[in-house]
Amino acid sequence: VAVGGTKAEGKAANSRADRTGPPARSRPSGEGTGVDQESWERALDVGWRRTATGVVVLPTTGTAAYALDGLPARCWEALGRPMSLDALADEVEIDGERAGEVVLFLVAIGVVRACAPSTA
Amino acid sequence: VRAVDGMTAAAIAAASLPGVAAHGLAGSVLESPGGPFEAHEWFALLRACRDHGLVSLLAAAAHRGGVVLSAVQAQELAGAEREVAALALHAEQRALQASVVLDGVDVEHRVLGGSPRSRLGYRDPAARTFPSVALLVPPDALGLARELCRGVGRGRRVVVRSTLDLADVSLGLDRMADPGALLVLADRPVPTATVEEHLVLACLELVSLADAGPVDLGPEVGALDGGLLADGGEPFTADGDCRLVVERDVAELTLSPAVDPDRVRQVAQGWGVLDLTARAIAETWRTLSLADRTALSVWAEREVQHRPRRHARSGRHPRSRR
Numbered sequence: 454v455a456v457g458g459t460k461a462e463g464k465a466a467n468s469r470a471d472r473t474g475p476p477a478r479s480r481p482s483g484e485g486t487g488v489d490q491e492s493w494e495r496a497l498d499v500g501w502r503r504t505a506t507g508v509v510v511l512p513t514t515g516t517a518a519y520a521l522d523g524l525p526a527r528c529w530e531a532l533g534r535p536m537s538l539d540a541l542a543d544e545v546e547i548d549g550e551r552a553g554e555v556v557l558f559l560v561a562i563g564v565v566r567a568c569a570p571s572t573a
Numbered sequence: 574v575r576a577v578d579g580m581t582a583a584a585i586a587a588a589s590l591p592g593v594a595a596h597g598l599a600g601s602v603l604e605s606p607g608g609p610f611e612a613h614e615w616f617a618l619l620r621a622c623r624d625h626g627l628v629s630l631l632a633a634a635a636h637r638g639g640v641v642l643s644a645v646q647a648q649e650l651a652g653a654e655r656e657v658a659a660l661a662l663h664a665e666q667r668a669l670q671a672s673v674v675l676d677g678v679d680v681e682h683r684v685l686g687g688s689p690r691s692r693l694g695y696r697d698p699a700a701r702t703f704p705s706v707a708l709l710v711p712p713d714a715l716g717l718a719r720e721l722c723r724g725v726g727r728g729r730r731v732v733v734r735s736t737l738d739l740a741d742v743s744l745g746l747d748r749m750a751d752p753g754a755l756l757v758l759a760d761r762p763v764p765t766a767t768v769e770e771h772l773v774l775a776c777l778e779l780v781s782l783a784d785a786g787p788v789d790l791g792p793e794v795g796a797l798d799g800g801l802l803a804d805g806g807e808p809f810t811a812d813g814d815c816r817l818v819v820e821r822d823v824a825e826l827t828l829s830p831a832v833d834p835d836r837v838r839q840v841a842q843g844w845g846v847l848d849l850t851a852r853a854i855a856e857t858w859r860t861l862s863l864a865d866r867t868a869l870s871v872w873a874e875r876e877v878q879h880r881p882r883r884h885a886r887s888g889r890h891p892r893s894r895r
Contacts, residue, residue: 498669500662503699504629504654505636511662518659 491567493556494535499564501529512563519562528555535568582617589618591860593627594817596634597697598824600865605634608641615646619653626818628657629702657702664688668706671722678721680714694826701818701825823857827869834868851876 500511507526511518521529524545531544542552559565595601610618622631632654634640635647642650665688675682687703695701710718826832841850854873857863863870 500665502658502662502702504651504658505632506651509655509658509662511659511666513666518655518662520655520659 492535492537492570493532493541493560493565494568495529495532496564496566501564510562510564514563519564524551525555525558528552528559529564532559532565537570582611582613583621585614586617586621590621590625590627590817591862593622593631593634594625594821595824595861595863596630596639597700598821598861598863599828600863601861602864603862605639607639609643610646615642615649619649623653623657625816626657626702627821628653629700630821633697633700657704658699660704661687661691661702664703664706667725668708671708671725674721674725675708675710675714675718678717680710680718680721682708682710682718690822690826694822694829696825701821817860820857820860823853824861824863827854827857827867828865832869834872837869838872848876848880851880 496512498513500513501508504520507520507522508529509518509520510529524547527545528541531541536544538549538552538556541556542549545552556565560567589606592603592605595603596605606618619628619631622628628650631640632650635642635650668688672682686705686707687701688706691698691701691703708718708722837850838847841847851873854869855877858870858874
């Protein structure tokens with residue numbers, strides 16, 4: 454039974470979901486990534502469902518679904534409303550650097566996007 | 574439940590299923606299977622839950638401590654739950670894609686079955702997953718819809734049903750004002766449901782969900798409304814056994830605060846499925862051991878007890894094998 458476009462993709466999705474860091478190609482290369490200067494929100498039209506331990510998300514741009522547990526799932530839930538990295542870190546009670554890693558991962562899989570800074 | 578007194582693992586699993594199906598339902602006196610499980614017991618239980626659409630409910634019960642699992646079993650269950658959740662998301666994604674296509678040619682359509690039931694009827698939408706989504710289109714648009722939706726889902730099988738497929742079955746659909754046609758997007762062949770189940774669930778869906786607001790699938794997809802009827806799409810497994818998730822559907826819809834008992838009876842009467850609706854509700858109350866009584870459940874039990882079975886036209890019960 455497929456969990457993405459194909460069975461193989463499904464397995465890949467699950468294995469990817471076990472990771473909490475961003476894919477290597479998406480890691481910030483140093484200063485100026487802007488990750489701490491933006492607000493972040495869920496990307497439009499991302500399908501998602503809760504599971505007993507987290508969420509499963511399906512980006513519109515891909516064929517693979519991603520299962521998010523633990524910290525990534527908490528960040529996804531929190532990003533139901535736009536917020537800065539600092540606000541996200543406060544919300545899920547982690548340090549800003551860790552929040553940035555998770556956000557970059559969620560951006561890399563296509564389920565979170567940058568938006569205008571929140572005025573809240 | 575343990576493998577004692579000669580019970581097979583499959584029998585144990587079957588005995589445990591109503592407890593899984595009733596998990597989280599207010600008023601049910603059934604308990605979750607409990608555990609721990611030997612390997613063969615666990616295999617049978619997980620397989621049975623897959624067959625009956627209950628994986629997410631089993632996962633929820635385990636997560637809340639109602640089912641004791643080994644680490645390996647918990648991992649298997651988590652993987653199975655992710656899988657069915659992802660399948661449901663893909664099904665909804667295909668429905669959206671089809672919806673955009675059909676909107677492009679002004680074909681009116683509605684999303685039916687597990688997706689709107691879970692999102693509008695269930696108290697916890699995550700409890701209900703579904704491998705396919707059904708779209709209802711007008712009969713005269715069926716051919717066009719079939720052609721246009723053939724490419725939806727990147728090569729997945731698209732099953733198209735029309736009312737003609739159902740016209741020969743027992744009750745017929747001539748009593749329904751505009752039965753429409755059913756276009757089912759699925760990864761695999763979808764067993765044809767009985768017309769009786771179509772109508773009973775359609776009645777409950779229509780009455781329970783019609784005023785609950787739009788289906789949250791995007792701006793292009795509307796909610797069910799009074800002009801079009803609903804279809805479950807996948808109430809039976811390949812071998813024809815009733816899936817317990819359908820009884821859970823009946824319970825959730827019947828217990829919905831939005832349901833109007835008088836309107837349910839009125840619509841069911843109009844569609845000629847009053848007896849069937851009563852029996853579906855009464856049987857659900859028994860199967861899931863629901864202690865809470867509602868106006869509909871009391872009516873259903875009274876109907877079943879005091880009325881002779883008038884379903885002689887097909888001779889089948891909604892849960893019977895085809």
